[in-house]
Amino acid sequence: MPDSGVYRVTELVGTSANSWEEAARNAIETAAKSLRDLRIAEVTKADCKIENGKVVAYRARVKLSFKYEG
Amino acid sequence: MPDSGVYRVTELVGTSANSWEEAARNAIETAAKSLRDLRIAEVTKADCKIENGKVVAYRARVKLSFKYEG
Amino acid sequence: MPDSGVYRVTELVGTSANSWEEAARNAIETAAKSLRDLRIAEVTKADCKIENGKVVAYRARVKLSFKYEG
Amino acid sequence: MPDSGVYRVTELVGTSANSWEEAARNAIETAAKSLRDLRIAEVTKADCKIENGKVVAYRARVKLSFKYEG
Amino acid sequence: MPDSGVYRVTELVGTSANSWEEAARNAIETAAKSLRDLRIAEVTKADCKIENGKVVAYRARVKLSFKYEG
Amino acid sequence: MPDSGVYRVTELVGTSANSWEEAARNAIETAAKSLRDLRIAEVTKADCKIENGKVVAYRARVKLSFKYEG
Amino acid sequence: MPDSGVYRVTELVGTSANSWEEAARNAIETAAKSLRDLRIAEVTKADCKIENGKVVAYRARVKLSFKYEG
Amino acid sequence: MPDSGVYRVTELVGTSANSWEEAARNAIETAAKSLRDLRIAEVTKADCKIENGKVVAYRARVKLSFKYEG
Amino acid sequence: MPDSGVYRVTELVGTSANSWEEAARNAIETAAKSLRDLRIAEVTKADCKIENGKVVAYRARVKLSFKYEG
Amino acid sequence: MPDSGVYRVTELVGTSANSWEEAARNAIETAAKSLRDLRIAEVTKADCKIENGKVVAYRARVKLSFKYEG
Amino acid sequence: MPDSGVYRVTELVGTSANSWEEAARNAIETAAKSLRDLRIAEVTKADCKIENGKVVAYRARVKLSFKYEG
Amino acid sequence: MPDSGVYRVTELVGTSANSWEEAARNAIETAAKSLRDLRIAEVTKADCKIENGKVVAYRARVKLSFKYEG
Numbered sequence: 001m002p003d004s005g006v007y008r009v010t011e012l013v014g015t016s017a018n019s020w021e022e023a024a025r026n027a028i029e030t031a032a033k034s035l036r037d038l039r040i041a042e043v044t045k046a047d048c049k050i051e052n053g054k055v056v057a058y059r060a061r062v063k064l065s066f067k068y069e070g
Numbered sequence: 071m072p073d074s075g076v077y078r079v080t081e082l083v084g085t086s087a088n089s090w091e092e093a094a095r096n097a098i099e100t101a102a103k104s105l106r107d108l109r110i111a112e113v114t115k116a117d118c119k120i121e122n123g124k125v126v127a128y129r130a131r132v133k134l135s136f137k138y139e140g
Numbered sequence: 141m142p143d144s145g146v147y148r149v150t151e152l153v154g155t156s157a158n159s160w161e162e163a164a165r166n167a168i169e170t171a172a173k174s175l176r177d178l179r180i181a182e183v184t185k186a187d188c189k190i191e192n193g194k195v196v197a198y199r200a201r202v203k204l205s206f207k208y209e210g
Numbered sequence: 211m212p213d214s215g216v217y218r219v220t221e222l223v224g225t226s227a228n229s230w231e232e233a234a235r236n237a238i239e240t241a242a243k244s245l246r247d248l249r250i251a252e253v254t255k256a257d258c259k260i261e262n263g264k265v266v267a268y269r270a271r272v273k274l275s276f277k278y279e280g
Numbered sequence: 281m282p283d284s285g286v287y288r289v290t291e292l293v294g295t296s297a298n299s300w301e302e303a304a305r306n307a308i309e310t311a312a313k314s315l316r317d318l319r320i321a322e323v324t325k326a327d328c329k330i331e332n333g334k335v336v337a338y339r340a341r342v343k344l345s346f347k348y349e350g
Numbered sequence: 351m352p353d354s355g356v357y358r359v360t361e362l363v364g365t366s367a368n369s370w371e372e373a374a375r376n377a378i379e380t381a382a383k384s385l386r387d388l389r390i391a392e393v394t395k396a397d398c399k400i401e402n403g404k405v406v407a408y409r410a411r412v413k414l415s416f417k418y419e420g
Numbered sequence: 421m422p423d424s425g426v427y428r429v430t431e432l433v434g435t436s437a438n439s440w441e442e443a444a445r446n447a448i449e450t451a452a453k454s455l456r457d458l459r460i461a462e463v464t465k466a467d468c469k470i471e472n473g474k475v476v477a478y479r480a481r482v483k484l485s486f487k488y489e490g
Numbered sequence: 491m492p493d494s495g496v497y498r499v500t501e502l503v504g505t506s507a508n509s510w511e512e513a514a515r516n517a518i519e520t521a522a523k524s525l526r527d528l529r530i531a532e533v534t535k536a537d538c539k540i541e542n543g544k545v546v547a548y549r550a551r552v553k554l555s556f557k558y559e560g
Numbered sequence: 561m562p563d564s565g566v567y568r569v570t571e572l573v574g575t576s577a578n579s580w581e582e583a584a585r586n587a588i589e590t591a592a593k594s595l596r597d598l599r600i601a602e603v604t605k606a607d608c609k610i611e612n613g614k615v616v617a618y619r620a621r622v623k624l625s626f627k628y629e630g
Numbered sequence: 631m632p633d634s635g636v637y638r639v640t641e642l643v644g645t646s647a648n649s650w651e652e653a654a655r656n657a658i659e660t661a662a663k664s665l666r667d668l669r670i671a672e673v674t675k676a677d678c679k680i681e682n683g684k685v686v687a688y689r690a691r692v693k694l695s696f697k698y699e700g
Numbered sequence: 701m702p703d704s705g706v707y708r709v710t711e712l713v714g715t716s717a718n719s720w721e722e723a724a725r726n727a728i729e730t731a732a733k734s735l736r737d738l739r740i741a742e743v744t745k746a747d748c749k750i751e752n753g754k755v756v757a758y759r760a761r762v763k764l765s766f767k768y769e770g
Numbered sequence: 771m772p773d774s775g776v777y778r779v780t781e782l783v784g785t786s787a788n789s790w791e792e793a794a795r796n797a798i799e800t801a802a803k804s805l806r807d808l809r810i811a812e813v814t815k816a817d818c819k820i821e822n823g824k825v826v827a828y829r830a831r832v833k834l835s836f837k838y839e840g
Binding site: 095 | 229256257259261263264265268
C-alpha cells in the first residue's frame with residue numbers, strides 16, 4: 001500500500017563532548033522518546049563550541065521528519 | 071491597520087499516489103485542522119518514492135506560516 | 141562543564157510598522173514567554189508588506205534554538 | 211551558424227486553480243504574446259495560495275529568456 | 281474568486297543615507313508610481329557604500345512582483 | 351541488519367508532454383530497467399520546453415541512487 | 421554627495437563563438453545603447469552550446485543594474 | 491585608466507545595542523583605521539544576541555575588500 | 561608538465577554502523593577497485609538512518625573525480 | 631513532435647594550460663566521442679591549479695546531458 | 701553589559717589521519733595560539749584526501765571568529 | 771606520509787583589462803610572493819567593471835589556501 005500520510009519536519013541540535021556522530025545520536029534518541037516513525041535525520045550544520053582555546057563540544061543540527069498528528 | 075502579529079513557520083511533507091499538487095494539498099489541509107491563518111505554502115522539496123521500479127508516491131515538502139500563540 | 145543538552149530550532153516571523161530590528165525583537169520576545177534558554181536568533185529572510193504603494197510592515201524571519209524538553 | 215544574439219531573462223509568476231503545469235503555462239503563454247524566441251522556462255519557485263484552509267491557487271515562478279531588442 | 285493572473289518579478293536597488301528600511305522604501309515607492317498591485321518586496325541583498333572610511337549609503341536590493349500586462 | 355552497502359547517485363532528465371509527474375516517472379521507469387534497488391528520486395530541477403509560444407514538454411531532472419556494483 | 425537614487429537590475433545573456441569575456445561584453449555593450457549608468461555586471465551563469473560534438477557558442481548570463489526612471 | 495590592482499576580501503562582524511546599520515558601521519569604521527580603499531561592504535549574515543529573553547545586541551557580518559599589499 | 565586530462569565526477573553514498581568517516585571510506589575504497597587516479601572526495605551530504613528510534617547507519621554522500629576514458 | 635526521451639546528466643572536469651574555454655572544450659569534445667545528442671554544458675565550477683606560485687592549469691567542471699540508453 | 705566589539709572571521713582547514721573531529725580540533729587549537737576569544741567554529745566543508753585508493757587524510761574547513769584588533 | 775598541517779583560506783580579487791584568466795593569475799601570483807604552498811584557487815565570483823558603456827576590467831574573486839603559521 002502506498003504511503004499517504006503527512007509528516008512534520010523538525011530541526012534539532014545535539015551536542016557531545018566526543019563526536020558529531022554522538023551529537024546527532026543524542027538529538028535523535030531524545031526525539032525518539034516522543035516522536036514516532038522517525039526514519040532519516042539529515043545533517044544541516046556541524047560546528048564546535050570552544051572554551052579557552054579548546055573544543056568543549058561538537059554540535060550537529062539535524063532535520064527529522066515524523067508522523068504528523070495534526 | 072498594519073499587521074503586527076508573530077507567525078511561526080512549520081515544515082510538513084505530504085504524500086499522494088497521484089501528484090505533487092495533491093501531496094501539497096494533503097499536507098496543507100491536514101495542517102489547517104489545527105493551525106489558523108494559513109496563507110502561503112512554499113514548496114521546498116519534491117521527490118518520488120519508488121518500489122519495484124515503480125513510483126508509488128509523490129511527496130512535497132512545504133513551509134507554512136501560521137499565527138503564533140506563544 | 142561542557143554543554144550536553146538537546147536544542148530545538150524554530151522559525152518565527154515578526155512584523156513591525158517601523159523596522160526589521162523591531163520585527164525581529166517582537167518575534168523573539170513573544171517566543172521568550174514560553175521558550176527557555178534562547179541565545180541567538182539568525183535572520184533568514186527580510187521582506188516588506190505593501191498596501192496602496194506604501195510599506196505597511198517590515199517582516200523578519202528568524203531561526204531560534206531553545207532547550208528541547210522531549 | 212552559431213547563435214550570436216543577446217537575450218534578456220525575465221521572471222514571471224503564473225497562477226492556476228488546478229496545477230503547477232497550468233500555472234507555468236499561463237505565465238509562458240501570456241509572455242509569448244509579446245516576447246519572441248522563447249525556448250526554455252526554468253521553474254524557480256512553486257507555492258500554494260491558501261484561503262480558509264483550502265488551496266485556492268497553485269503558483270509557479272519561471273525564468274524565461276527572449277531576444278533582446280536593446 | 282481565486283487569483284488567476286500573471287505577475288512579473290522585477291529587482292530594484294534603493295539607497296538611503298540612513299537605513300536599509302528607508303532604502304527599501306525608496307525603491308518600493310518609486311516603483312509604485314508606475315507598477316500596480318505590489319504586495320511583497322523580498323530583500324535579496326543588503327550592502328553599504330563606503331567613502332573615505334565612512335558609510336555614505338545603505339543599499340537594499342528587493343524583488344517585487346506586479347501585475348503583468350503582457 | 352543495518353544497511354552497509356555502497357550506492358551510486360545518478361542524475362536523469364525525463365520529459366513528458368503532460369506533466370512533471372509523468373516526466374519524472376519516465377526517467378525513473380527507464381532507469382529501473384537496468385538499475386536495482388531504486389528507492390527515492392529527488393527532483394533537482396523542473397523546466398518547460400517552448401516552441402512557437404506553446405509549452406511542448408515538461409522536463410524533470412531527478413537524482414536517483416542505486417546499488418553500486420563497483 | 422551620497423548616492424540616493426533607485427536602480428533596476430536586469431539579467432541578460434550574451435553569446436560569442438570565442439570566449440565568455442566576449443559573450444559578457446556583447447550583452448553589456450548592447451545594453452549600454454539604451455541603459456545609462458551601468459557600472460558592474462555580475463556573471464550569474466556560464467555555459468556552452470554544442471552542435472555535432474563541437475562548442476559553437478559560449479554564453480554568459482550577467483546581472484546589470486542601471487538608473488531606474490520609474 | 492582601468493583598475494588593475496589586487497584586493498583582499500575580509501569578513502568582519504560588528505555589534506550594536508541599537509541596529510544592524512550601527513553594527514555594520516562599527517565593523518566598517520574599525521576596519522577603516524588600518525585598511526585602505528574600502529568601497530563596498532556586503533552583509534552576509536544578520537543575527538541577534540539574546541539574554542534573559544531580551545535582544546542585547548544586533549550583529550551584522552560583512553564582507554569588505556581592500557587593496558592587497560602582498 | 562601541466563595536467564591536461566579529462567576527469568569525470570561521480571557521486572557515491574557509503575554507509576557504516578559506526579561513523580561518517582567509515583561511511584566515506586567504504587564508498588571510496590569500493591570505488592577505488594575500478595576507478596583510477598582518485599585524489600579528493602568531497603562530502604556533499606551526511607545523514608543517519610533510524611530504526612525503532614535508534615541510529616542504525618551513518619551515511620556519507622561523496623563526490624569523487626577520476627580519469628575519464630571516454 | 632515533442633521531445634519525449636530520457637537524458638542522463640554527467641559531470642566532467644576539463645583542464646587546459648591556457649583558458650577555461652579550452653578546458654571546457656576539452657571535456658566536451660572528449661565526451662562527444664562516446665555520448666550522443668550533447669547540447670548544453672553548464673559550468674558548475676572553475677578553478678586554477680598552482681605549482682611554484684604559477685598557474686599551471688585552468689580547470690572547468692561542466693554538467694552535460696546526453697541521450698540515456700538505459 | 702551588551703557586547704559591542706568587532707570580530708573578524710577567518711577560514712582554516714585542519715587535517716587528520718583519523719577523523720573530521722580531530723581535523724577541526726587541529727585547526728582550532730593551532731589558531732587558538734594566536735587568536736583570542738574564539739567561541740564557535742562552523743564547519744563549511746569536509747573532504748578526504750586519497751592516495752593509492754586509500755583515505756590518507758580527513759580535512760575539515762572551519763570558519764572561526766575572533767576579537768579584531770584593527 | 772599523510773598531510774597533517776593546518777591551512778588558512780584567503781579570498782582575493784584580481785583584475786585585468788583582458789580576461790578572467792589573467793585576473794585570477796594576477797591575484798594568485800601577487801599572493802604567491804608572500805604565501806607558501808598554494809595549490810588550488812577556486813573562483814567564487816566573476817564580474818566586469820563598466821565605464822561609459824564599455825568593459826574596462828574583468829575581475830575574478832578566488833579562494834586560496836596556504837600553510838598557516840599560527
